Amino acid sequence: MENVKEETLVIDCSIEKALDVIGSKWSFLILRELFGGTKRFSELQRAIKGVSPKALTNALRHMEENEIVIRKVYPTVPAKVEYSLTDKGQDLHKIIKEMKLWGAKWG
Structure with a gap:
């Protein structure tokens, strides 16, 4: 029983980390939006x-710091800045x- 608790904690921590x-x-x-390809800031904001703008900037910075997004400045x-x-x-x-599929089914 104790092994199950330890495994659950590891899973919970991994989900929290993600x-x-x-x-x-x-x-x-x-x-x-970015799954469809590279976008500029204004394209993201419109979509x-x-x-x-502040919330979008903060989210993009957070994602860049966590190596999810690349920011390229021309x-x-x-x-010109692309993400x-x-x-x-x-x-x-x-x-x-x-x-998305789960949300469509149960949302």
Whole structure:
């Protein structure tokens, strides 16, 4: 019985760690957009209804710090900035797809 408790704790910690890496609810919506390819900040803002520039910036920074998103700045005036997923970020696609299916079924 004690082994089951230890295994449950490990699973719970792994889920908590994954959620911490992903971040806020906005992160899920950013992922949804970036699964379709590289996007600029303004494209993300238009696609994600209700997100403020500050919330979008914070979510993107969090995802960049956790190596989910790559931010590429082009030396133009005005500066062109693009966001894309790392391999680690692409690896979330299966998980997000399953959450979408679950939400459609039970939401």
